[in-house]
Amino acid sequence: MxxxxxxxxxxxxxxxxxxxxxxxxxxxxxxxxxxxxxxxxxxxxxxxxxxxxxxxxxxxxxxxxxxxxxxxxxxxxxxxxxxxxxxxxxxxxxxxxxxxxxxxxxxxxxxxxxxxxxxxxxGRHEGFQATAEPGACCWAEVFTREPEKSDAFFPAVFSYRAKRMEDVEVDFRVYDLGDRSVLGRMRMTEDFPPEVPSYINVYFAVADCDAAVAKATELGGVLRSGPMDTPFGRFAALSDPQGADFSVIDLTATRGKTPAFTDVP
The missing domain is CATH 3.10.180.10 (2,3-Dihydroxybiphenyl 1,2-Dioxygenase, domain 1)
Known part of the structure; x- marks a missing residue:
């Protein structure tokens, strides 16, 4: 690879x-x-x-x-x-x-x-040997209380091109690298407890979102939101028993219209 x-x-x-x-x-x-x-x-x-x-x-x-x-x-x-x-x-x-x-x-x-x-x-370790397969990372999003800082920082450091979702109720952007979207950025709302710091949420692909959630909660994980259907797949946000946040998504279970995005100058 x-x-x-x-x-x-x-x-x-x-x-x-x-x-x-x-x-x-x-x-x-x-x-x-x-x-x-x-x-x-x-x-x-x-x-x-x-x-x-x-x-x-x-x-x-x-x-x-x-x-x-x-x-x-x-x-x-x-x-x-x-x-x-x-x-x-x-x-x-x-x-x-x-x-x-x-x-x-x-x-x-x-x-x-x-x-x-x-x-x-x-070097010898090149990174992910698989992505977007069951069990592998498939997406990630910056969840931040200060989105303007992330929007200035990440494109400057990694030469991303930004585009914003045309939904006035959601402050969400995607950072593109060449012709590929590689990272999302979401403004944290009041739904997040004040003690939760800004972080990057990593998504892992699963064959069945609901089954993964059931197993995670059975083992002491905490369901934060979902499962919910989206144009990108059925996903849920979780915390593992030690408090590390992550998400699972069934990429095959897409539903709804893909939102429109506009390039950010």
Whole structure:
């Protein structure tokens, strides 16, 4: 598989306090199997869907122990240069680029509104080996209380082109990379409790949304919204038992008219 283009989401990991608990939960909900934990890299454990690497579970990075959460990584040809653009555009680099042996180079950062994300310069590990298949990541959205900051930041750092949804009741944008939409941006409303910080919500494809929700809640997960039908698939927003937010979506169960979008100058 070719290296993911600059700015494309290329990997995701769950930073959780209880990695064994996370493995049990996601193994049941998403059908994942797991590799051996790498003690050399902080018990980093890769997850596989149908034998293809799709994510990982790992203990929180130093300074990030306050909450379990998913972290989405964006591909970079030069992690040091990307870190410079992050700082130049008002973001904060939490972890300077560091080489993980010959696997690649890692960086962690926040946008000006506090959204956590990662940067990955591929080496031997190129990122997702599958997307938009059951158990694999298929989409992600920035949920933020300060959308104007994300709208200025992400296109500047990753050369995205933005377009907004023509629904006056919903403040939602999509960031395009070339001719492909790679990331959404949603304004957080008062429906979100004030203690929930801005974050990136990662979507995983499933064969049956309702069955995935039933299994997740049976195992201690919390249903945040849905399941609901959309033109993009039937989806639901969940939190795992440790509080990490994510979504599941059946991409085959589409219903309704696709909304119109307008390019943003």
């Amino acid at each position: 070719a290296v993911h283009p600059e700015g494309a989401p290329c990997w995701a990991d769950a930073m959780v306090r209880d990695t064994e608990g996370a493995k049990r939960f996601y193994g049941e909900v998403l059908g994942w199997t797991f590799g051996e934990a790498s003690s050399e890299y902080g018990d980093y454990t890769e997850a596989y869907a149908d034998g293809k690497a799709v994510a990982a579970v790992v203990p929180p990075m130093p300074g990030q122990e306050d909450r379990s959460q998913w972290c989405l990584y964006f591909a970079s040809e030069d992690a040091a240069a990307t870190a410079d653009r992050i700082r130049d555009n008002g973001g904060r680099v939490l972890m300077e680029p560091v080489e993980a042996d010959d696997f690649g180079t890692l960086c962690l950062a926040r946008d000006p509104g506090g959204v956590l994300f990662g940067v990955w310069q591929a």
